[in-house]
Amino acid sequence: MMLKIEELHANIEDKEILRGVNLELNAGEVHAIMGPNGSGKSTLASVLIGREGYEVSGSVTYEGQDLLALSPEDRAAAGVFLAFQHPVEIPGVGNMYFMRTALNSLRRQRGQEELDPVDFLALAQERMTLVEMDQSFMNRSVNEGFSGGEKKRNEILQMAILEPKLAILDETDSGLDIDALRVVANGVNALRSEGRAMLVITHHQRLLDYIVPDRVHVMAAGQIVRSGDKDLAVELEEHGYADQGRPTPVGVTR
Amino acid sequence: MTIVTAVGGVLARVEPQRGDGDPAWLAEARRAALGWVGEHGFPTSKDEDWKYTGLGPILAVPFEAATAGSGRLVSPDEIDEIAVDLGGPRLVFVNGHFAAELSRLTGLPDGAEVTNLASVLAAGPERLEPFFSHTPGEHHAFAAFNDVLAEDGAFVHLTAGTSVDEPIQFVFFSNTSGFELMSSPRSVILAEAGSRATIVETYAGIDGDVYCTNAVTEAVLGDGARIEHYKVQDEPVTSFHLALLDVRQGRNSRFSSRSVMLGASIARHEVRVLFEDVGAEVSLDGVYLPQGEQLHDNTIFVDHAAADCTSHQLYKGVLDGRGHGVFNGHIMVRPGADGTDANQNNKNLILSDRAEVDTRPRLEIYTDDVKCTHGAAVGQLDEEALLYLRARGLPLEEARGLLIYAFVHEMVDRIELEPLRTQLEALVAARFADGDHPVEP
Numbered sequence: 001m002m003l004k005i006e007e008l009h010a011n012i013e014d015k016e017i018l019r020g021v022n023l024e025l026n027a028g029e030v031h032a033i034m035g036p037n038g039s040g041k042s043t044l045a046s047v048l049i050g051r052e053g054y055e056v057s058g059s060v061t062y063e064g065q066d067l068l069a070l071s072p073e074d075r076a077a078a079g080v081f082l083a084f085q086h087p088v089e090i091p092g093v094g095n096m097y098f099m100r101t102a103l104n105s106l107r108r109q110r111g112q113e114e115l116d117p118v119d120f121l122a123l124a125q126e127r128m129t130l131v132e133m134d135q136s137f138m139n140r141s142v143n144e145g146f147s148g149g150e151k152k153r154n155e156i157l158q159m160a161i162l163e164p165k166l167a168i169l170d171e172t173d174s175g176l177d178i179d180a181l182r183v184v185a186n187g188v189n190a191l192r193s194e195g196r197a198m199l200v201i202t203h204h205q206r207l208l209d210y211i212v213p214d215r216v217h218v219m220a221a222g223q224i225v226r227s228g229d230k231d232l233a234v235e236l237e238e239h240g241y242a243d244q245g246r247p248t249p250v251g252v253t254r
Numbered sequence: 255m256t257i258v259t260a261v262g263g264v265l266a267r268v269e270p271q272r273g274d275g276d277p278a279w280l281a282e283a284r285r286a287a288l289g290w291v292g293e294h295g296f297p298t299s300k301d302e303d304w305k306y307t308g309l310g311p312i313l314a315v316p317f318e319a320a321t322a323g324s325g326r327l328v329s330p331d332e333i334d335e336i337a338v339d340l341g342g343p344r345l346v347f348v349n350g351h352f353a354a355e356l357s358r359l360t361g362l363p364d365g366a367e368v369t370n371l372a373s374v375l376a377a378g379p380e381r382l383e384p385f386f387s388h389t390p391g392e393h394h395a396f397a398a399f400n401d402v403l404a405e406d407g408a409f410v411h412l413t414a415g416t417s418v419d420e421p422i423q424f425v426f427f428s429n430t431s432g433f434e435l436m437s438s439p440r441s442v443i444l445a446e447a448g449s450r451a452t453i454v455e456t457y458a459g460i461d462g463d464v465y466c467t468n469a470v471t472e473a474v475l476g477d478g479a480r481i482e483h484y485k486v487q488d489e490p491v492t493s494f495h496l497a498l499l500d501v502r503q504g505r506n507s508r509f510s511s512r513s514v515m516l517g518a519s520i521a522r523h524e525v526r527v528l529f530e531d532v533g534a535e536v537s538l539d540g541v542y543l544p545q546g547e548q549l550h551d552n553t554i555f556v557d558h559a560a561a562d563c564t565s566h567q568l569y570k571g572v573l574d575g576r577g578h579g580v581f582n583g584h585i586m587v588r589p590g591a592d593g594t595d596a597n598q599n600n601k602n603l604i605l606s607d608r609a610e611v612d613t614r615p616r617l618e619i620y621t622d623d624v625k626c627t628h629g630a631a632v633g634q635l636d637e638e639a640l641l642y643l644r645a646r647g648l649p650l651e652e653a654r655g656l657l658i659y660a661f662v663h664e665m666v667d668r669i670e671l672e673p674l675r676t677q678l679e680a681l682v683a684a685r686f687a688d689g690d691h692p693v694e695p
Contacts (some may be wrong), residue, residue: 015257039479040304040472049641049645050642050644051641052637066545069417071644071650072641072644072645073644073645073647073648073650073653076644076645076647077647081645084642086644088636088638088639088642090639090642090643090657090660091660092659092660092661092663092666093656093659093660098643098656099446101648101652101656102643102646102647102648105646105647105648105649105652106647109647125297145577159644160632162646162647218277240258
């Protein structure tokens with residue numbers, strides 16, 4: 001098993017946001033986490049990559065390691081990646097330079113040889129085709145002045161270049177029009193592989209028409225309240241989240 | 255030490271050296287300047303323009319005036335190391351005095367004279383009279399002391415229409431061999447109508463030497479003249495650096511100044527610009543990076559005394575350790591200076607809770623038809639950006655280094671001279687990178 005989350009709690013300023021999350025994810029699987037705003041989906045992503053400011057209890061085991069004990073950069077080196085819901089603009093740092101520095105930083109921490117600019121450029125150009133980005137994006141500052149769709153594509157490009165084992169996509173579909181959604185989804189699908197697991201966090205079923213998950217989990221009030229196969233997403237689209245907070249009565253099929 | 259004894263002490267040390275061989279007007283100007291200091295003393299924290307920059311540590315050192323030949327021999331390699339050779343004319347000064355054997359004055363077009371001030375004083379001193387005839391009201395003690403003590407410096411004279419393509423370098427290197435010296439270089443840039451040149455001033459010295467550089471550079475631009483000025487201040491932290499760049503601009507002239515402050519214990523870079531005629535433009539940029547116990551003071555005065563002139567200022571500081579930054583920018587728009595377009599902006603990044611910055615952008619406007627803006631910002635590293643970089647695998651220190659570099663990069667990027675930009679990128683990056691993996695530009 002790649003990722004095992006057990007009884008994960010997270011508080012911020014005495015407010016309990018995660019209230020005992022349990023989840024298991026195997027290599028090669030894509031799981032979707034759905035749920036209404038404020039259900040704790042993004043907090044789960046934040047806690048998994050090590051954002052500061054949360055009081056966390058419970059356990060997260062990633063490839064046999066205690067993930068919660070690692071710094072954000074050590075989690076990245078171990079193969080954990082988050083496609084941010086709100087990618088950060090960093091004026092003054094070139095996109096190409098940023099990605100090469102990130103990749104080489106990971107390679108260094110893994111004891112691999114660093115890529116020189118020429119080799120990196122070749123790699124980047126190959127991966128850019130996955131998300132239909134051209135060279136001009138690489139010559140701009142990281143995310144600066146990018147449209148919403150360009151920012152999300154830039155996240156998937158980073159994922160394609162950094163080749164994580166566990167990719168968490170936080171609301172990657174938010175704010176995308178249908179064309180951008182298709183581009184992003186195609187990029188993600190191209191990166192599905194046997195050795196890689198993905199956790200796709202989304203508010204809308206729409207994304208899951210393009211990225212078909214192996215499992216769907218519904219989060220409400222800081223817990224996973226239902227799990228099922230991809231049809232659960234369709235059901236949610238039809239009936240909404242309104243009654244998902246309540247436990248399913250025994251013997252009732254939804 | 256009280257101000258009176260400080261002045262008295264300095265006067266007693268410098269006075270005997272004056273008088274020999276100066277033309278009458280210069281001897282008189284020096285006497286007047288000295289008299290002014292005697293009367294007004296050194297600035298104190300009660301002085302608006304010196305409020306945050308205490309001079310106690312400088313006045314506590316019994317500096318003597320540096321004389322020609324007071325440094326040990328300096329090798330050309332040492333100069334190349336501190337000031338990347340830009341290929342054009344290069345004037346090198348050691349402790350404020352011209353070092354001909356380290357300098358290169360070839361390759362100049364007709365109409366361009368590049369030499370040292372002492373040569374001009376020896377050959378035709380009357381040309382310098384306009385530059386030593388400030389009215390006392392414009393003085394402060396250090397500018398006055400430069401009047402009193404200046405014997406040498408750079409001298410550039412471009413006749414009308416002369417264009418010098420290669421940058422002209424002034425290198426001020428201090429090597430005081432353990433003596434506590436004050437050097438007082440005085441440089442003059444005289445750009446007649448329609449002339450063009452790029453000037454690069456570099457100040458550096460030997461770590462551990464206790465000295466004070468008290469430099470004045472004057473630039474006078476005729477109608478339509480264009481001067482690009484760069485300054486790199488990389489003096490050792492055992493030294494003090496006080497400098498005044500005084501600019502007077504004619505009709506439709508353009509001046510730009512880009513300053514990078516890295517070194518010295520107490521450093522002050524003062525720029526004064528006077529628009530004497532209409533349509534002139536000035537662009538003043540600066541980076542200051544105090545850390546440890548350093549104090550970096552940028553004091554700017556732009557005097558819009560003529561209509562339709564444009565001035566832009568952007569100063570960025572990164573403050574670490576107990577570093578202290580001062581931005582004191584003052585724009586004056588005189589009555590009748592209609593059509594003025596002036597802005598000033600100061601941005602600071604504070605890395606340590608013991609660092610301090612005092613920022614004072616000021617606009618003083620006496621006419622209606624103007625476009626003036628100013629702003630100041632003080633912030634810390636963006637936590638979200640730090641997390642973003644770390645989540646991509648950059649170790650904390652490297653992520654910090656990259657964000658700091660990104661903050662100042664905009665300024666370094668404005669340096670159009672490629673070899674100089676490369677040198678400064680490396681200097682700035684090295685300052686904020688962790689030891690193992692310096693941040694590349």
